[in-house]
Amino acid sequence: MIEAATTDRQLHIALITETPERTRPLASILSQTCDVHLLPPAIDPLVIDNFASCVVLDVDLSSTQVIRELQPARSAILARSLPSVLVIDKSIGERALAEKIRLAKTFGVRNYIDHPFDADQVRRIFAPIHDAHARSEAASRNKIVLRGVFAAQNELARIMEAPHNKSSFSFGTLEANTPLILEALDAWGIGSWIETVRRHHGGTYRHSLLVTGFAVAFAQKLKMRPKDQQRIAHAALLHDVGKSFIPIDILDKPGKLTDDEMELIRKHPRYGYDLLTQQGGFPVEILDCVLHHHELLDGSGYPDHLRAAQIADLVRIITIADIFSALVEDRPYRQSLPPMKAFGIMEDMGNKLDGDLLNAFRPVVEDTA
Ligand SMILES: [Fe+2]
Numbered sequence: 513m514i515e516a517a518t519t520d521r522q523l524h525i526a527l528i529t530e531t532p533e534r535t536r537p538l539a540s541i542l543s544q545t546c547d548v549h550l551l552p553p554a555i556d557p558l559v560i561d562n563f564a565s566c567v568v569l570d571v572d573l574s575s576t577q578v579i580r581e582l583q584p585a586r587s588a589i590l591a592r593s594l595p596s597v598l599v600i601d602k603s604i605g606e607r608a609l610a611e612k613i614r615l616a617k618t619f620g621v622r623n624y625i626d627h628p629f630d631a632d633q634v635r636r637i638f639a640p641i642h643d644a645h646a647r648s649e650a651a652s653r654n655k656i657v658l659r660g661v662f663a664a665q666n667e668l669a670r671i672m673e674a675p676h677n678k679s680s681f682s683f684g685t686l687e688a689n690t691p692l693i694l695e696a697l698d699a700w701g702i703g704s705w706i707e708t709v710r711r712h713h714g715g716t717y718r719h720s721l722l723v724t725g726f727a728v729a730f731a732q733k734l735k736m737r738p739k740d741q742q743r744i745a746h747a748a749l750l751h752d753v754g755k756s757f758i759p760i761d762i763l764d765k766p767g768k769l770t771d772d773e774m775e776l777i778r779k780h781p782r783y784g785y786d787l788l789t790q791q792g793g794f795p796v797e798i799l800d801c802v803l804h805h806h807e808l809l810d811g812s813g814y815p816d817h818l819r820a821a822q823i824a825d826l827v828r829i830i831t832i833a834d835i836f837s838a839l840v841e842d843r844p845y846r847q848s849l850p851p852m853k854a855f856g857i858m859e860d861m862g863n864k865l866d867g868d869l870l871n872a873f874r875p876v877v878e879d880t881a
């Protein structure tokens with residue numbers, strides 16, 4: 513798998529206390545909805561930097577030793593503007609309480625929990641903290657997914673528009689941007705990817721981006737090495753670049769295609785292969801996918817009527833992602849099919865597709881449903 517994303521959906525609480533036995537009931541209430549760690553005041557500030565999404569202080573702020581021990585943590589809490597909560601005990605008297613709250617504010621504390629602990633009050637205090645955390649995680653997710661989709665889309669546009677504006681492109685820039693695509697899918701899954709890609713107005717772009725999402729999600733489900741995930745991302749993204757040579761009114765025709773139109777569409781694998789070959793620098797296995805993604809194991813595909821033994825695994829994977837994607841997409845001539853129905857149609861294709869690979873693809877379909 514690729515490096516883990518920096519975002520996390522769960523609220524991680526650093527519950528700082530010098531009296532763990534007194535604080536433990538609070539930890540057990542919070543543990544029902546959060547990841548909670550009891551930590552001493554002399555906590556390493558790196559824990560706040562790298563782990564905590566909320567801090568709860570159950571400490572004696574009138575103790576100079578506690579204040580001294582807390583200093584590194586205090587700087588880290590303020591630097592990250594973490595939501596901070598203080599445990600208070602009203603039995604200490606009004607003046608002592610006011611002083612404790614004054615000191616707590618220098619730690620960024622804005623919320624208070626009474627000791628002895630009351631589960632309902634704790635839940636009430638933490639509800640808005642959970643909401644704020646979920647909102648900020650959603651914003652991070654959107655950013656990561658958008659970044660991945662934009663990277664894929666830009667690379668695709670660079671290549672598909674090259675023949676029309678006589679520009680050049682390179683495999684190197686595609687390779688450099690692929691980690692963004694893998695990260696988006698690894699961190700947030702196929703669902704967020706589909707949601708973002710579906711907004712794209714161009715049919716071939718939307719299709720190629722969806723195939724990329726399904727193919728990479730498939731590779732990640734199979735726990736392929738990052739290098740192999742990259743190969744799959746490249747092949748999927750590029751498989752239909754030859755469609756840039758087919759007139760858009762044929763690609764988007766709402767009715768049945770004439771024989772001539774069908775014949776022209778069937779040339780897109782060859783057009784794509786020629787485009788990338790003339791540019792140079794694209795790996796042979798990627799070119800193989802571009803040329804052969806419409807081949808079927810029983811020899812009934814096109815353009816070369818290859819049979820099973822001649823069709824590489826990488827091509828078979830792209831073919832499965834391609835057919836599934838086409839079935840679940842809205843097309844000018846028909847509505848999208850529900851994912852499980854699309855999968856059923858593919859199962860009925862029998863020996864045209866690789867049965868073992870198709871079975872392994874099922875979890876991706878289930879994630880989509
Ligand atoms: Fe195609």
Ligand SMILES: [Fe+2]
Nearest residue numbers: 719751752834
């Ligand atoms: Fe396709």
